[in-house]
Amino acid sequence: MPSVDNQPLAGCRVIERSRSVAAAYAGKLLAAMGARVVLLEPEEGSALRRAPPWLEGSQESALFAYLSVGKRSSVCDLRTPQGQADFVLELGEADIFIDDTPLDERQACGLEPESLARRFPELVHVSVLPFGASGPKARWNAEEVNLLHAGGEGFLLPNGLSNELFPDRPPLKIYGHFSEYQGGSSAAMCALAAWWAVPAEGGQYVDVSVQDAVLAVGAFALQRLGDGSLEHRTTRSFRYGGVFRTLDGYLELLTLEDRQWLGLVELLGRPAWACEPALADPLERSRRGDAINQHIRDWMARHPTEHIVARAQQLGVPAAKYRTPEEVVRGEQERARGLFGPATLASGREVEVLVAPFQFRCTPLLRGGAVPALNEMSRETTA
Amino acid sequence: MKPLRSPLAGIRVADFTIHAAGPFCTHLLSQMGAECIKIESRTRPDAFRKPHAVYGRMQAATFDQVSANKLSVRLNLKLPEAVALAKRLVAASDVTAESFRPGVMKRLGLDFEALARVKPDLVMLSLSSSGQSGPDSHFAGYAPLFGAWGGLGWMSGYSDGPPVEMRHVMDHSAGMHAALATLAALHQRRRTGLAQHVDLAAREVASAMIGDALVQASAGEQPQRPGNADAAMAPHGIYASNRPDRWLTLAVRDQGDWLALQGALGRATTDPRFASAAARRAHREAVDELVGAWLRECDADDTARRLQAAGVCAHVSWNMQDIADDPHLRARGALAEVSAPDIPARLAVGAPARFSVTSDVGIRRLTPTLGQDEDYVYGELLGLSRAQRSDLESREVIF
DSSP: OOOGGGSTTTTOEEEEEOSSHHHHHHHHHHHHTTOEEEEEEOTTOOGGGGOSOBOTTTOOBHHHHHHHTTOEEEEOOTTSHHHHHHHHHHHHTOSEEEEOOOHHHHHHHTOOHHHHHHHOTTOEEEEEETTOSSSTTTTOOOOHHHHHHHTTSGGGOSOTHHHHHOTTSOOOOOSTTHHHHHHHHHHHHHHHHHHHTHHHHOOEEEEEEHHHHHHHHTHHHHHHHHTTOOOOTTTOSOSSOEEEEOSSSEEEEOOOSHHHHHHHHHHTTOOGGGGOGGGGSHHHHHHTHHHHHHHHHHHHTTSOHHHHHHHHHHTTOOEEEOOOHHHHHHOHHHHHHTOEEEEEOTTSOEEEEEOOSOEESSSOOOOOEEOOOTTHHHHHHHO | OOOOOOTTTTOEEEEOOOTTHHHHHHHHHHHTTOEEEEEEOSSSOOGGGSOBGGGTBOSOOSOOGGGTTOEEEEOOTTSHHHHHHHHHHHHTOSEEEEOSOTTHHHHHTOSHHHHHHHOTTOEEEEEESSOSSSTTTTOOOOHHHHHHHHSHHHHSSOTTSOOOOOOHHHHHHHHHHHHHHHHHHHHHHHHHOOOEEEEEEHHHHHHHTTHHHHHHHHTTOOOOOOTTOOSSOSSEEEEEOSSTTOEEEEEOOSHHHHHHHHHHHTOOOOOGGGSSHHHHHHTHHHHHHHHHHHHTTSOHHHHHHHHHHTTOEEEEOOOHHHHHTOHHHHHHTSEEEEEETTEEEEEEEOOSSEESSSOOOSOOSOOOOTTTTHIIIIIIITOOOHHHHHHHHHTTSOO
16 A cells, blocks of 8 residues: 555655746656755745646646645745755755746745755765756756757657658647656656665755756767768658648657568558568668658548557557547546645645655555645744 | 776676667666676577668668667576576676566566566666557557657647657667666665666657647647747757758847847847837747748858857757767767777767766677676586586577
């Protein structure tokens, strides 16, 4: 049975100061695994409380709900002596401190890594900034759209069908905060790595950059550059496969192995063009990719998605429906795995929130919880 | 030689992962100092050792990022003796990682329950497309399918266009989340001494990237694909410059940014439709058109620098050559130049972060040749004699 005490990070104490999605996502991931995460907010509350998308009716931030469920909230203004005193008390009990305060503001807030390291020698102090805390661009500002392109992936999107349909449009960002999520995931990972080293090495300062994290997950394009290919969104499409329009929606199809190709030929009803002996050679298929794709498109457009996907899975052909958020929330697979948990917003409204994109099979994660009202810890103390 | 100071020094990983997501996870652990032993066989070598026609690579790769730092041993897991040897390797390791389709490890006799019998405090990572449980758990998939199943593909795209397929970033994002969860399980083991089985479904990582839209959907709403627009910011997006295919990304957060943008560009507008952030949001297309016209006459690189100096969020849409040439990324060690006798100097992704104390983080060795570390792994770690190893090789157990 899930319990507070058997969570993977039970006993881990985290202080989070966040105005970026990256830092907040790092805290969310640690909180989801059982760490006690205290969000230190300014008087007016974290800017993320006002960030879109907003829920219809209550106008509460769906993003903040996602990022903060399970955390605690305490107002702490570091520009005041009281705020500094509270902060020192909090850090004295913390294992990990996640902070995304811009460099220029850190001194005034007493957030310089050297001074914190002297006062809290066992603390893992994780800085999360768009371009990191060191290097010539450490003081550059950025939002998601800038970071996805500073890390190289933005330039490569969209590829495939979308690029074919709209070749003259600007590149396209991935939905939401993909880059910031990479930065947050990296920050949480590096925090736990540094925390692992505390018994042997003591605490330390970890400098995480969202741009670095985007580049890291885009490593393959850098590898291709080293091989002599500068990737471009117009040319990095799969030779065949990709996004297909079906009779009633869209699906993704990708066959990388011979047996999958043979399954695809079967799925298509063994048409004469696909049975040509030359196409037994994967290199030849790659060379004739455009023609193959045209045949597949013609076929897909005549068949419903669910039918294609069900048959493809039977034949061992990797194919997936492009599912809407509603379909994901209602999905049988997601329900069976308990991907979502109930969450209560500050207004009292009930929604569901994705718990975490991983499971611990021996000690399942606790699901759901409350989105913290601003400064609820202090109200609790004074009540 | 000075001992390395890495955060994960002393951690050993038995690495059965294949494809991209799993190997990236163990690569990250290795970058932070874990000793990672990659298990392959001559009959089933890793994909990078073969041509990859779908990606247009007609021969084996000389350098493979996700294999860097790893030790390589051969083991033909179709044979019971090899499975027994794999168990000894697992028992000698802290973490076991695999990314086969659910069920494969069980067929091999290497599932969590079997391994926990030889290693009671086993930390095992299983990374798959849809997870170890649920009706879809047997589904095979790759990065674009993770994006499709998870909803990220649907939400990404031009508002009037089709969904967009995710590529390697999706695999590697799954790998990074897996590394995080694996580290959490190690902490749990340190605290409790108990085994843990981490089950990561890559499609759920794709869903985590649209966590906000899923909250909306749970409230009965139907979130729409926003393309490059942002609900809170206008202007916001990717704009053409005075050079073909040289784009400038721009995010104007507030009124201060809006005034700074005009100042930096030497432009001004008194159009009441753009007088406040709310007004600009209400006239998003018109403000895009105006700013687009200004920027079309500008050099993107110079403008990005000027806007940053004025405190406005701007950056050129960089291709990989721009990234390779960036002194900032090099100064941080995020980019590392690597070379070996058979590998001409090239760039690779370096340290995931800068650690002030355990600072030996990054690439220490390049892509291993198949079986190159068997003296250490089979000889020193498992204590097999030369004669025993020769025997196992002759019977194609070590193969």
